[in-house]
Amino acid sequence: xxxxxxxxxxxxxxxxxxxxxxxxxxxxxxxxxxxxxxxxxxxxxxxxxxxxxxxxxxxxxxxxxxxxxxxxxxxxxxxxxxxxxxxxxxxxxxxxxxxxxxxxxxxxxxxxxxxxxxxxxxxxxxxxxxxxxxxxxxxxxxxxxxxxxxxxxxxxxxxxxxxxxxxxxxxxxxxxxxxxxxxxxxxxxxxxxxxxxxxxxxxxxxxxxxxxxxxxxxxxxxxxxxxxxxxxxxxxxxxxxxxxxxxxxxxxxxxxxxxxxxxxxxxxxxxxxxxxxxxxxxxxxxxxxxxxxxxxxxxxxxxxxxxxxxxxxxxxxxxxxxxxxxxxxxxxxxxxxxxxxxxxxxxxxxxxxxxxxxxxxxxxxxxxxxxxxxxxxxxxxxxxxxxxxxxxxxxxxxxxxxxxxxxxxxxxxxxxxxxxxxxxxxxxxxxxxxxxxxxxxxxxxxxxxxxxxxxxxxxxxxxxxxxxxxxxxxxxxxxxxxxxxxxxxxxxxxxxxxxxxxxxxxxxxxxxxxxxxxxxxxxxxxxxxxxxxxxx
Numbered sequence: 106x107x108x109x110x111x112x113x114x115x116x117x118x119x120x121x122x123x124x125x126x127x128x129x130x131x132x133x134x135x136x137x138x139x140x141x142x143x144x145x146x147x148x149x150x151x152x153x154x155x156x157x158x159x160x161x162x163x164x165x166x167x168x169x170x171x172x173x174x175x176x177x178x179x180x181x182x183x184x185x186x187x188x189x190x191x192x193x194x195x196x197x198x199x200x201x202x203x204x205x206x207x208x209x210x211x212x213x214x215x216x217x218x219x220x221x222x223x224x225x226x227x228x229x230x231x232x233x234x235x236x237x238x239x240x241x242x243x244x245x246x247x248x249x250x251x252x253x254x255x256x257x258x259x260x261x262x263x264x265x266x267x268x269x270x271x272x273x274x275x276x277x278x279x280x281x282x283x284x285x286x287x288x289x290x291x292x293x294x295x296x297x298x299x300x301x302x303x304x305x306x307x308x309x310x311x312x313x314x315x316x317x318x319x320x321x322x323x324x325x326x327x328x329x330x331x332x333x334x335x336x337x338x339x340x341x342x343x344x345x346x347x348x349x350x351x352x353x354x355x356x357x358x359x360x361x362x363x364x365x366x367x368x369x370x371x372x373x374x375x376x377x378x379x380x381x382x383x384x385x386x387x388x389x390x391x392x393x394x395x396x397x398x399x400x401x402x403x404x405x406x407x408x409x410x411x412x413x414x415x416x417x418x419x420x421x422x423x424x425x426x427x428x429x430x431x432x433x434x435x436x437x438x439x440x441x442x443x444x445x446x447x448x449x450x451x452x453x454x455x456x457x458x459x460x461x462x463x464x465x466x467x468x469x470x471x472x473x474x475x476x477x478x479x480x481x482x483x484x485x486x487x488x489x490x491x492x493x494x495x496x497x498x499x500x501x502x503x504x505x506x507x508x509x510x511x512x513x514x515x516x517x518x519x520x521x522x523x524x525x526x527x528x529x530x531x532x533x534x535x536x537x538x539x540x541x542x543x544x545x546x547x548x549x550x551x552x553x554x555x556x557x558x559x560x561x562x563x564x565x566x567x568x569x570x571x572x573x574x575x576x577x578x579x580x581x582x583x584x585x586x587x588x589x590x591x592x593x594x595x596x597x598x599x600x601x602x603x604x605x606x607x608x609x610x611x612x613x614x615x616x617x618x619x620x621x622x623x624x625x626x627x628x629x630x631x632x633x634x635x636x637x638x639x640x641x
Contacts, residue, residue, distance in 0.1 A: 110138075111146060120146040122153045179612075183241040185619065185638065186607025186626070191220050192243070193635040194581055198325070200574065201243075203271040207264045214256055217244035219575040224601055241609055257567025265570055270352050272577075273327045280322040281358040281382065283538040284345065284365070286314050286338055315569070316341060318349075321360065321537045324584040328352070329573050331566070338364040346377045358382075358524070360538045368427075375426050375441055375523065382522040382534055385445075387514045395420050395445055396517065403449060410529060416449040417528035424523075446520040446528040454516025461512065465503070472501045582633065589632040604629065607638070616640060 110125040123140040130137045144155040195201040195216065204212040220242050221233050228236075231250040238247075248256070314336060318328040330348065332341065342365060349357055356378065363384035374381045385392050396403075399418060408416045424443040429436055468484055471477050472491050488508060491501040520531050579597065586592050591600065608620035618640045630637040 109143070110140065122146055181611045182608055183611075184239055184605055184607070185241045185609035186604035186622070187224055187601045188220055188240055188242050189607070189609075189638045190601075190604055190630065190633065190635055191216075191223065191578055193630075194578055194633075197634065198577065198581060199272070199275050200577060203268055204574070206271065207268045208260070211256055211259065213243040213245075214248055214252075215260075215571055215574060217242040217248060218253060218256070218571050219578065222572060222575045223578055224605065226598065241611075254564055257564045257571070260567035260570050262566070265566075266352065268570075269328050273352060273354060276320045276323055276325065276327050280320050281360050281380075281534055281537075283319045283321055283360045284316070285362065285538070286316045286332075286341065288314055316345065318345075319580075321534065325580050326573065326576055329569070331569060339367045339370060341365070342370040343373050346373060346379065350377070356380075360534055362538065371424065371521075372427055375424070376428055380522075380524045382520060382524070382531060384535065385519045385521045387517055387519060391422070392445065392519050392521075393514065395422050396447055396514070396519075399447075400513075403447070404451075413529070413532070415451070417532070418447050419528045419531075420445045420447065442523065444522050444525065444531075446522070446531045448518050448520075448528065448532065450516050450518075452516075457515035458512055461515070465508070469501050469503070473499050475499065585633045591629075591632060600629065609638075 108125045108127075110123045111120055112123065113120045122143040122145070124143055126139045126141075127136060142156070144153045146152070147154055192201075201212070201216065204215055208215060217237070218230075218233070220240075221228075221230075221236055224240075225232070225236055230253050233253070234247045234249070237244075314332045316330050316332060317326055319326050328349070330345075332344075342361075358380040359374070360382045361384070363386055366383050366385055371381075371383070387393065387396075399420065403418060404416050408418045410417055422443050422445055424441040426439045426441040427436055465488060468481060469489065471481065472485060472489060477485070488504050488511075489501050490504060491499055493499045520535055522531060526534075582597060582600070586595065586597070586600065595603070604626060607622050607626065610618040610620070619638045622637065627637045
């Protein structure tokens with residue numbers, strides 16, 4: 106027999122209706138009932154509203170999921186000035202379009218998290234809800250800590266590579282690209298690439314490395330990758346060239362510091378037809394040999410640059426190129442053209458000599474006192490002779506020829522390149538490389554990357570990507586501030602705070618209304634290459 110049975114849930118106060126079918130249980134020899142939920146009882150009408158058992162409408166009655174900004178169904182007043190700036194930059198640089206193409210379902214959440222990282226400094230992710238309520242942002246809804254973790258884990262390597270490719274095509278391929286790495290210390294014991302290695306900040310923690318490629322004219326990043334913390338810089342070039350080839354960039358120009366110099370790397374750059382500008386150590390034989398040929402005439406009037414207050418000169422030389430050819434079973438050896446740019450700074454030479462003399466005094470005192478340091482043994486042998494007698498103790502004599510030889514190259518530094526340019530142009534290109542170092546500062550300080558706090562590989566990869574997206578915005582803002590001389594008046598946080606006071610007003614069925622702003626704020630937008638916001 107079928108009947109409808111009503112039962113009230115004491116916790117929620119909701120009354121549910123069930124179909125109850127009575128039957129005889131032969132084993133227990135008693136009457137039993139089997140119940141099937143119909144729905145909940147409306148307290149006002151008494152009608153039974155179908156549910157799935159958890160006070161939700163059946164799936165067929167669910168409204169379609171809106172993955173974008175929720176429709177405005179209430180009156181809202183939110184801060185708009187800074188997020189509007191980021192919206193405009195995203196459209197101008199193609200960030201929004203490229204993210205939408207690569208992450209059609211989640212790009213608005215990625216943008217909102219990137220905005221949050223930019224505007225809230227190093228505030229943890231769980232504070233997003235408070236920020237999101239007060240600001241107008243692309244996603245327009247709350248992103249919980251759990252949801253942000255899920256989002257990070259959903260970002261795939263394939264989608265990231267597509268984004269790099271799209272962004273790279275927007276850059277000028279003829280410009281030099283600065284390449285460098287930084288270390289990120291981590292407390293995690295589960296990340297496989299977190300290893301002990303040479304830490305650039307002298308932290309005693311294990312680390313992973315982050316490599317960045319920046320356009321020197323655009324001052325914008327377009328590619329990054331993470332690698333194990335114990336990998337030296339000089340071992341990363343071959344892999345970088347492979348990945349740039351995959352992204353479709355075979356003819357590139359790289360600027361790197363001397364940590365990336367090795368014969369193997371230079372051969373790789375030649376083999377891949379890559380233009381390069383690399384700092385080289387003065388201790389290298391071929392660098393010293395070429396300088397020795399022009400040493401006596403180097404500090405002549407013709408070689409002095411008044412703008413930079415140093416002497417400079419370029420030497421055309423030859424690189425002994427070697428390439429292993431497994432398919433032929435031999436080694437190809439050729440001579441390739443290379444240019445060495447030499448620079449001499451007389452003030453730096455004086456400082457180097459003072460430091461060196463202080464070091465010699467310290468080494469001499471160690472020998473005389475008998476308190477020798479194991480790590481200094483090679484220096485003792487290189488610069489001193491000594492003898493010890495019972496009466497006079499240890500007598501230490503300086504090797505004058507060795508000291509003169511060591512001081513010979515003080516104040517000099519060298520750059521090598523396979524592209525024709527003068528010494529001043531080469532130096533300016535190399536000094537512009539600090540765009541990467543400044544970007545690392547932004548990444549660590551403003552984007553909460555001083556310590557990596559994630560514990561899974563997928564979450565780390567996704568969080569790094571969102572922070573990389575945020576770094577593009579910060580790099581653009583910084584460049585505009587420098588070009589318009591705003592850096593004397595504002596820091597990046599200070600400028601964004603100025604704009605963040607501008608409000609907008611939203612209400613159902615009405616156009617967006619933007620709050621009042623003074624002329625100085627309007628001018629800031631123009632200085633940043635953006636048209637000020639207006640009511641729609």
